[in-house]
Amino acid sequence: MADYPEVPSQASTSDPQARPRRDMKEVGQEDRFSDSSGVLFEQAMAQTRMAVCLSDPHQPDQPIVFANRAFRRLTGYEEEEILGRNCRFLQGAKTDRDAVARVREAIENEDVLVIELLNYRKDGTPFWNALHLGPIYDSKGKLIYFFGSQWDVSDVRAARAEERHAREMARELSHRMKNMFAVISGIVNVVGRVRGIEDATGEINSRIHALGRAYETTLDEASVGVIELGPAVKAILEPYAVGERLKFLGNGVQVPFSAMSLIGLVLHELAGNATRFGAWAEEGDGQVKLDWQRHGGQVVLTWIESGGPKPEGPPEETGPGAVIMDRMVAAARGTIDREWTSDGLHAVLTVPIEGEQA
Amino acid sequence: MSEGCRILLLDDEPLILMDLEFAAEDKDCLPLTATNVKEALAHIEAGDGVSCAVLDVTLRDGETCVPVARELERRSIPYILHSGDLNRQEGTLASLDAQLIAKPACSRRVVDTALSLAGTEQASAS
Numbered sequence: 001m002a003d004y005p006e007v008p009s010q011a012s013t014s015d016p017q018a019r020p021r022r023d024m025k026e027v028g029q030e031d032r033f034s035d036s037s038g039v040l041f042e043q044a045m046a047q048t049r050m051a052v053c054l055s056d057p058h059q060p061d062q063p064i065v066f067a068n069r070a071f072r073r074l075t076g077y078e079e080e081e082i083l084g085r086n087c088r089f090l091q092g093a094k095t096d097r098d099a100v101a102r103v104r105e106a107i108e109n110e111d112v113l114v115i116e117l118l119n120y121r122k123d124g125t126p127f128w129n130a131l132h133l134g135p136i137y138d139s140k141g142k143l144i145y146f147f148g149s150q151w152d153v154s155d156v157r158a159a160r161a162e163e164r165h166a167r168e169m170a171r172e173l174s175h176r177m178k179n180m181f182a183v184i185s186g187i188v189n190v191v192g193r194v195r196g197i198e199d200a201t202g203e204i205n206s207r208i209h210a211l212g213r214a215y216e217t218t219l220d221e222a223s224v225g226v227i228e229l230g231p232a233v234k235a236i237l238e239p240y241a242v243g244e245r246l247k248f249l250g251n252g253v254q255v256p257f258s259a260m261s262l263i264g265l266v267l268h269e270l271a272g273n274a275t276r277f278g279a280w281a282e283e284g285d286g287q288v289k290l291d292w293q294r295h296g297g298q299v300v301l302t303w304i305e306s307g308g309p310k311p312e313g314p315p316e317e318t319g320p321g322a323v324i325m326d327r328m329v330a331a332a333r334g335t336i337d338r339e340w341t342s343d344g345l346h347a348v349l350t351v352p353i354e355g356e357q358a
Numbered sequence: 359m360s361e362g363c364r365i366l367l368l369d370d371e372p373l374i375l376m377d378l379e380f381a382a383e384d385k386d387c388l389p390l391t392a393t394n395v396k397e398a399l400a401h402i403e404a405g406d407g408v409s410c411a412v413l414d415v416t417l418r419d420g421e422t423c424v425p426v427a428r429e430l431e432r433r434s435i436p437y438i439l440h441s442g443d444l445n446r447q448e449g450t451l452a453s454l455d456a457q458l459i460a461k462p463a464c465s466r467r468v469v470d471t472a473l474s475l476a477g478t479e480q481a482s483a484s
Binding site: 171174175177178179181182183184185186187189190193205206208209212213235238239 | 373374376377380416442443461462464465467
């Protein structure tokens with residue numbers, strides 16, 4: 001997740017792109033600190049939880065000449081085991097050679113580098129090290145040390161990997177589920193053809209598709225068990241391809257997974273009716289406005305048609321679609337109110353949502 | 359209009375393929391079905407070729423429809439994508455300049471959309 005910093009925040013004060021010469025030269029060999037601030041600096045270096053080491057680029061194989069307590073604690077080595085050795089003693093079997101090559105290159109070019117690489121403690125246990133390294137110059141601009149700070153980011157890496165895995169699984173599941181809806185739909189179509197009941201199976205299929213689409217946008221959120229209503233609603237109504245004749249007013253409501261099948265099927269019925277007799281009928285240029293809001297423990301969807309053929313009040317006979325819709329809503333302990341105003345159908349669906357969520 | 363149109367249908371799931379095949383037959387066109395990239399390319403390269411295509415994006419054994427899409431593009435044959443794998447294939451989908459119909463969708467609508475592209479191609483060619 002983007003929330004995890006790639007490197008500890010300390011490192012972010014040094015931009016890898018920036019040339020460090022001006023900022024860092026004060027920390028040089030013949031430092032310009034007054035005596036008291038020199039002591040402060042030494043104490044800070046010694047006591048910070050940030051592992052720090054310095055290496056001397058002018059000695060053969062660039063040995064470490066200073067390592068603070070945090071460095072010793074992180075790596076498990078004693079001071080005498082560290083001083084005089086090149087930093088590479090922290091590398092091991094699984095350390096990425098490309099990363100090491102980048103470190104070497106940065107040292108050769110006197111660049112600042114922030115990189116994560118796998119290092120090993122004295123006891124052989126590996127850890128992910130967010131290494132921040134860069135040159136240190138004296139007041140005349142001469143290279144005197146290389147500075148390295150180490151931060152154990154193993155936990156961050158593990159969390160990132162776990163999340164990536166979870167996301168992969170959700171996507172795989174999403175793909176399989178949508179494919180399964182498509183297969184079911186195929187079976188229904190084929191049976192309809194064999195039995196000569198294609199009208200009936202066509203109707204069944206339109207509902208299956210509405211359901212499949214209701215979940216389409218949802219599975220990536222499955223890990224938290226809620227669905228963003230906006231994208232789901234848009235996916236459900238997408239095949240009606242009415243463009244500007246549909247306005248979405250709602251925003252940012254989440255509903256539990258279990259509420260989605262009802263909402264999907266009700267919207268499908270409303271959209272189907274609007275296409276046949278209502279605002280989306282072929283001849284007109286009527287519009288539908290769809291709003292969704294959360295009111296306490298309920299989600300309220302409001303479907304407002306306008307500009308279609310003048311309705312003559314409620315249809316005389318309630319069609320089978322409406323009967324099913326009413327029963328489904330009742331089964332979910334919700335309500336649906338339909339009012340035929342002079343402008344068109346005005347329907348309000350409420351769906352109770354168990355488990356109060358913010 | 360779509361009569362006699364040769365429509366390539368690529369999907370690794372047999373039932374979806376059959377459903378699309380029926381929908382194409384209802385339109386009096388000739389469905390050419392393929393379950394993998396090799397079969398699809400064979401149809402394209404065969405003597406009479408194809409006039410339009412419906413391509414499933416994620417196929418079995420890690421294949422995607424990209425090689426087929428590229429070959430169709432090379433021959434200026436219109437195609438649409440038919441996929442349920444929108445999230446994982448974002449990159450692939452973005453690299454292909456084609457209309458996308460998300461699964462599950464009505465097979466008639468899928469086939470009609472592909473045929474309408476073949477219609478415009480033919481119209482603009484004449």
